[in-house]
Amino acid sequence: MHLNIDRTQLINEEVSSKVKTFFSKEGMPVYEIKGYLTTSKYRPKIEAEKISQENYRKNNCHILLGIGSGNIANELHSLLSNKEKLLIIEPNKNILEKMENLKCLLDTEKVKIISGLHNEELEKVLYSLVKEYNNRIQLIISPNYDKIYPNFTKKAMVKIKEILMLETVNRNTLSRFAENWQENFIRNFYFAFQSKPLNTLAGKLNCPVVIASGGPSLDKHLLLIKKNLNKFFLLCAGSTLNTLLDNGIVPDGIVSIDGGLENYNHFKNLKDFTIPLFYSMTLNTEILKLHSGEKIIFNSKGHDQSNQIVDELLKYKVGEVIGGGSVANFTLDIANKLTNGPVCLIGQDLAYTDNASHAIGNINFSKIDKVKMNERKMFEIDGYHGDKVLTDYPFFSMKRGFELYLNYLNHSREVYNCTEGGAFINGCVNTPFKSFINEFCKEKISKEFLQLFSSENYIKTNENWEKLYEIMNGEKEKCQQAQALCTVALDILLKLNPQKPIFNIKTNKKLEKSDKKLKLLLNSGLLFYLFGEVIHSVNNNFLEKESETFEMNQKRIYLKSLALYEGIQISLQKAIHYYQELLNDISQELIKGE
Incomplete structure (x- = not known):
C-alpha cells in the first residue's frame, strides 16, 4: 500500500510543475517544464507536421499523451476523417489553460480531452474507444513528456496496454462463444418457462453465504467447509462443483453461465443432479437437460436488449445480476441479493498460486511451466499476503470485475476475502476463513434453506x-x-x-x-x-x-x-x-x- 501512496504522491508532484513560456522565431509559443521543452524552439510547426504524418493511422483512434504547445494536436486533427477520433491526455492543467483558442479543442465530435489526474474518467473513455475501434489505437507521446512526467507517462501507458489486453480477452470470448450463446438463448426458453425468477428469492436469507471458487487455495479450506456445512449457505461457482463433490461436500446452490461444451463436460457425469441451479439464458442447454432440481433464472445486467425480450416472453421481471469476466463475479452479486448476512469468498485466487491453475479435482487443473507462462502472457501483481503472484489477463479481467463491483457497493455491504492466497482484491476485507466462521457462523441455519425455495412455483398452462x-x-x-x-x-x-x-x-x-x-x-x-x-x-x-x-x-x-x-x-x-x-x-x- 505504501508503494501506491508514494507513486501517487510522485505523480501529483509531477503534474503540478510550473510552466515557462517562450516564443519561437516564428512567433509561436514554446513551453518549458522542469528544464525540458515541449516542442522545437526553432520550427515547431514543421516538427509537429512530421510527427503527425509519421504517426497517423487510417481507421484508428489516436491517443496523444501530452498536448505540448498544441501543434501536434492541431496537425493530427487536420488529418482525421469523420470516422476517426483524437484523445488528448494532458496531466498538467496549467498547460491546458493556455490552449483556450486551439482550433482542434473546439471539435467535440472528434476530440476528447482528459486533464489532470481523472483516473476513473480516463479508464471509462479508454474502454469506450478501445471497444469502438476494435483495438485500433495509435499512441503518440509528445516530445519530452516521458522525461517531464515519467511516473504519469508510465502509469498511462500501463493502463492503455491493460485495457487493450482486457478488450482482446472480451473480444475473443464474444467471437468464440457467440454461436453457442445464440443457440442457448433460443433453446433455453423451454427451461426458463419453468424456472423461478431470481427476483422472488431476493432477501430471503439472513445467514452467512460462502462462495466457493475453484482456485488452488480452495484445497486448504475443504475440511473447514465440511465441518461447518450446516452453518452457512454454500454457493458454488461453476466448475468448482467437482472439487466439492470429490470431497463429500454438496453445496446449497450452484451458479453457472457458460454456454460452451467445455462447461457441459464439468457436469455430464453427474448423477441425480438436483442441487438448486442459478443460471442465465446463455448457459449450455445440455446442462439444463441434465439438471432435475430447482432452476432459478437471472438476466445479466447491461444486456438490455436480451433482458427485455426475456422479461416480455416470461411475463415477469426476472432480475438482473452484475457480472464480469467469470461466473464467480455473477455469484458474488447473487449472494448479496439472496442474503442480508455476511458474504465471503474462498478459492478466489485469480492467480496461479503455487504454479497451479485450479484446485485439485477441477477437470481444468494443470501445473504452470515457462511455456504456459509465455503462451498466456503472464505477469506479476500484488498478492493477498503482500507478496507478488503470477496472473494473466483473463484472471485480471475477473479481478477488475470484482473491484468494479466492490466500488459500486461502496461499503454498503462488506465482502470478506477468505481465500488466504492468490491476488489482492481491492475493496475486500481480508480475513482468515476460520476467523469468518468463528465470528459469523455460530448457529445451524437449515430452516432458512427451506424458506428460500418455498416461493410460488412458476408452472405454465x-x-x-x-x-x-x-x-x-x-x-x-x-x-x-x-x-x-x-x-x-x-x-x-x-x-x-x-x-x-x-x-x-x-x-x-x-x-x-x-x-x-x-x-x-x-x-x-x-x-x-x-x-x-x-x-x-x-x-x-x-x-x-x-x-x-x-x-x-x-x-x-x-x-x-x-x-x-x-x-x-x-x-x-x-x-x-x-x-x-x-x-x-x-x-x-x-x-x-x-
Whole structure:
C-alpha cells in the first residue's frame, strides 16, 4: 500500500510543475517544464507536421499523451476523417489553460480531452474507444513528456496496454462463444418457462453465504467447509462443483453461465443432479437437460436488449445480476441479493498460486511451466499476503470485475476475502476463513434453506405453452423469409463484374429495397448474438484503405456486401435450426398437457 501512496504522491508532484513560456522565431509559443521543452524552439510547426504524418493511422483512434504547445494536436486533427477520433491526455492543467483558442479543442465530435489526474474518467473513455475501434489505437507521446512526467507517462501507458489486453480477452470470448450463446438463448426458453425468477428469492436469507471458487487455495479450506456445512449457505461457482463433490461436500446452490461444451463436460457425469441451479439464458442447454432440481433464472445486467425480450416472453421481471469476466463475479452479486448476512469468498485466487491453475479435482487443473507462462502472457501483481503472484489477463479481467463491483457497493455491504492466497482484491476485507466462521457462523441455519425455495412455483398452462409456440414459430418463419431476401440480394451482387463492380442507381435501388424488408423482419432482437458477430466482423474486415481509388472503393463495397449477406444467410440457417429444436421441446410439453 505504501508503494501506491508514494507513486501517487510522485505523480501529483509531477503534474503540478510550473510552466515557462517562450516564443519561437516564428512567433509561436514554446513551453518549458522542469528544464525540458515541449516542442522545437526553432520550427515547431514543421516538427509537429512530421510527427503527425509519421504517426497517423487510417481507421484508428489516436491517443496523444501530452498536448505540448498544441501543434501536434492541431496537425493530427487536420488529418482525421469523420470516422476517426483524437484523445488528448494532458496531466498538467496549467498547460491546458493556455490552449483556450486551439482550433482542434473546439471539435467535440472528434476530440476528447482528459486533464489532470481523472483516473476513473480516463479508464471509462479508454474502454469506450478501445471497444469502438476494435483495438485500433495509435499512441503518440509528445516530445519530452516521458522525461517531464515519467511516473504519469508510465502509469498511462500501463493502463492503455491493460485495457487493450482486457478488450482482446472480451473480444475473443464474444467471437468464440457467440454461436453457442445464440443457440442457448433460443433453446433455453423451454427451461426458463419453468424456472423461478431470481427476483422472488431476493432477501430471503439472513445467514452467512460462502462462495466457493475453484482456485488452488480452495484445497486448504475443504475440511473447514465440511465441518461447518450446516452453518452457512454454500454457493458454488461453476466448475468448482467437482472439487466439492470429490470431497463429500454438496453445496446449497450452484451458479453457472457458460454456454460452451467445455462447461457441459464439468457436469455430464453427474448423477441425480438436483442441487438448486442459478443460471442465465446463455448457459449450455445440455446442462439444463441434465439438471432435475430447482432452476432459478437471472438476466445479466447491461444486456438490455436480451433482458427485455426475456422479461416480455416470461411475463415477469426476472432480475438482473452484475457480472464480469467469470461466473464467480455473477455469484458474488447473487449472494448479496439472496442474503442480508455476511458474504465471503474462498478459492478466489485469480492467480496461479503455487504454479497451479485450479484446485485439485477441477477437470481444468494443470501445473504452470515457462511455456504456459509465455503462451498466456503472464505477469506479476500484488498478492493477498503482500507478496507478488503470477496472473494473466483473463484472471485480471475477473479481478477488475470484482473491484468494479466492490466500488459500486461502496461499503454498503462488506465482502470478506477468505481465500488466504492468490491476488489482492481491492475493496475486500481480508480475513482468515476460520476467523469468518468463528465470528459469523455460530448457529445451524437449515430452516432458512427451506424458506428460500418455498416461493410460488412458476408452472405454465397449456395455453401459455401454445402462446410461446406461436411466437417462436413466427420468429422461425421470419428467418425463412429473411433467407429468401438474402438470396435475392446475393443474386443482384453476383450479376456484377467481381473484378470491376459498379453500383449504379438501379442496382442500389434493388439492394435498398431488400435491405428495408430485411430490417423489418429481423428487428425483434432475438438473434443479436449471431448478427452482432457478423456485423462486427464485416465492419472490421473491410475498412477503407489509404489513398483508395474509386475502383478500389467499389470493389471493397462489393466484397463487404457479399460477406454481409452471406454471413446473415448462414446465421439465419443456424437460427432456424435452433427455433425448430425449441419448437420440438414445446410440442412435447403440449403433448404431456393433453
